[in-house]
Amino acid sequence: MDYGSEELVVKLYDIDQQEARIIGLKEYVIGAVAASMPPEFPKEALKAQAICCRTLAVKRMGIFGGSGCKRQPGFDVCNDSLHCQGFMDIEERQKAWGSRYEEFTEKITAAVEDTSEVIIVYNNNPIEAVYHTACGGCTEDSENVWGNKVSYLRRVECIYCKDSPYWKTTKNFSVRELKRRLAINFDDSLSDNREIPGLLENINSTASGRIKKIKIGDMIFQGEDIKNLLGLSSTKFSWKVSALSFQVMGHGHGLGLCQYGARGMALLGFPVDEILKFYFTGVELKRLERPTYTKPLIGKTIVVDPGHGGDSGNSGPMGLSEGYVNLEIARAVAEGLMQCGAKVMLTRDKNEFVSLSERIRISNEIKPDITLSIQQNFFPDEQVGGTETFYYPGDVEGKKIAEFIHRELIAHLQLSDMGVKPADLFVLRETNNPSVMVNVAALSNPEEERLLSEPQFRQKAATAIINGIKCYYQE
Ligand SMILES: [Zn+2]
Ligand SMILES: [Zn+2]
Structure with missing residues (x-):
């Protein structure tokens, strides 16, 4: 039997159904791409994603000497996106994509076939081809996330995800919500004449508690002006902090491939190999070397x-x-x-x-x-x-x-x-x-x-x- 032409299979453990699935590598990569990147993304980005998904699987597959999913002994990968890699089967894809199922399946299948058997290697070994939604300006050095230095997971400046909805996001919290979520307490009671440095300073008030003069930001106002400008009913007013707004850059751990960055680069015309080499430092792309019966100990x-x-x-x-x-x-x-x-x-x-x-x-x-x-x-x-x-x-x-x-x-x-x-x-x-x-x-x-x-x-x-x-x- 010519083992070399046989299709490679992935032993997948389905954590939701708690069952084993044996899937051809190509079908597995299609399902993994579907689970990890919006199918609307441009083709070169989907190709980059397909190569990452395939490399992550190959790195774990026992037949290539990988150690398998560390949580499910005997399996190459699990479908937990937070552990090994997500996977969407045909049924899930039909449900998620509805009338666009055929179109999206064709598009992802083409990206998988165009990169058939290509993986990312460093020193000739498959890499841990991690990815995240959007880096928000620069990807991260591995030691700042995992604690250990990985040569190909180095920080790179990325402006390509600038158009993504995750480049800059704002999240507002009321003071009460903040106290509840962080389980903390602080005094947010109404305060007369309490300064907030940089915002409310140099407060000058009358004995009856009416504001005569106040510096707000870099301007000095008369109490009367504030009352008129803000439509307050008198100059006898106080204030408190009632909400905090957090500004967040990016989405995800920031390691390896920035998916929205890959999208941005693809839209600018970068080919898949340049996209991957931009996010993974010092890597090469290589065709999979199949284990064969004459070389059954590859990777050992x-x-x-x-x-x-x-x-x-x-x-x-x-x-x-x-x-x-x-x-x-x-x-x-x-x-x-x-x-x-x-x-x-x-x-x-x-x-x-x-x-x-x-x-x-x-x-x-x-x-x-x-x-x-x-x-x-x-x-x-x-x-x-x-x-x-x-x-x-x-x-x-x-x-x-x-x-x-x-x-x-x-x-x-x-x-x-x-x-x-x-x-x-x-x-x-x-x-x-x-x-x-x-x-x-x-x-x-x-x-x-x-x-x-x-x-x-x-x-x-x-x-x-x-x-x-x-x-x-x-x-
Ligand atoms: Zn796993
Ligand atoms: Zn980015």
């Missing part, structure tokens, strides 16, 4: 750790060094994993001593998906032999990986099955990710030592380990 990072067999370095009865055997198998495993598309790091690539704590430090720094330690068994009895695989107690994913790898090793090497076991081993305990220790064979057993000395046998072991990892991800 795996650390392969060839053990030494103790500080002094174990060797078999005929003198075969464990450090050497482990390194040879580890190299073959690394090469095979890379051919499957994984990023692989060996904790040592020469037959030289690197301490265990240093190897663990290397692994933890890389934060891989799996740490795989390659070792050999040593049994006191020369006749005992076999394959044995370990995981750290409670490491659920580590246990699954160990079981897949072990099954393949037993099937292909056909040595005694010493089992898959939990073990409180330093290398498993100290690594911060799912980790597995494989003991391929018993170097203490002369027959297995002879096998381990053969390159074909070591390659067979490496292939079995790689197959185990592929099975784990394809399960």
Whole structure:
């Protein structure tokens, strides 16, 4: 089967219906664009939105190595616009768009098809392509919203959303409403002769409380003038603050794409790539690289750790060094994993001593998906032999990986099955990710030592380990 031409599917969790939906990527992007941008917007803006929606999904999709929706395990995305991304299905679109359903669907579908499989990447990785309604003058640096610095989410000055209804909005609150909403109290009682700096100052009143002279703003008035100008019935008056008006610029968090800005740029004739590169700093647009059966491990990072067999370095009865055997198998495993598309790091690539704590430090720094330690068994009895695989107690994913790898090793090497076991081993305990220790064979057993000395046998072991990892991800 040519997997490459198959349509990619998104596993969507519907939070309202509390059900799973499996949707083709194209249909998903149409629904996400419909949920996030008015369909009346110009085409280049809709195209920019389609690329953002697709990139956000791809960044989460498990098949591309994403971690999925962090709230709904096992799903790529949820349809909560405040969590992953909103989504409108056909029914919801018909309801919302009424007689314009056909027209809007055609328009959005065209924007999705015109940008088919294009995503935004930074350093060749899909970005967190966030968007907001209108920035109101400039977008925001990520650290001011999320607390961490993201290189492509930098503040840019944007005048393109100036025509939007959100550029500047005013909201008025009565003093009573303000007190209620903020749960605060302050004195707003009627006041005679109380100055409000900058507004009512230099009040001069008679003993009977009539205003003789007052400065309002930058003008000095006679009490009599005020009375006439404002139509008051006497000069014996007082005042209080009864409302406050807030002026707000923009709408939304201000990160990434300013949607009304994209609209403004599109109306000015900017093409979609210039719009996206304006709002996302230093990014590139790229066609999606599809994961295929020949590269099922794209997006995975795996650390392969060839053990030494103790500080002094174990060797078999005929003198075969464990450090050497482990390194040879580890190299073959690394090469095979890379051919499957994984990023692989060996904790040592020469037959030289690197301490265990240093190897663990290397692994933890890389934060891989799996740490795989390659070792050999040593049994006191020369006749005992076999394959044995370990995981750290409670490491659920580590246990699954160990079981897949072990099954393949037993099937292909056909040595005694010493089992898959939990073990409180330093290398498993100290690594911060799912980790597995494989003991391929018993170097203490002369027959297995002879096998381990053969390159074909070591390659067979490496292939079995790689197959185990592929099975784990394809399960
Ligand atoms: Zn989610
Ligand atoms: Zn803007």
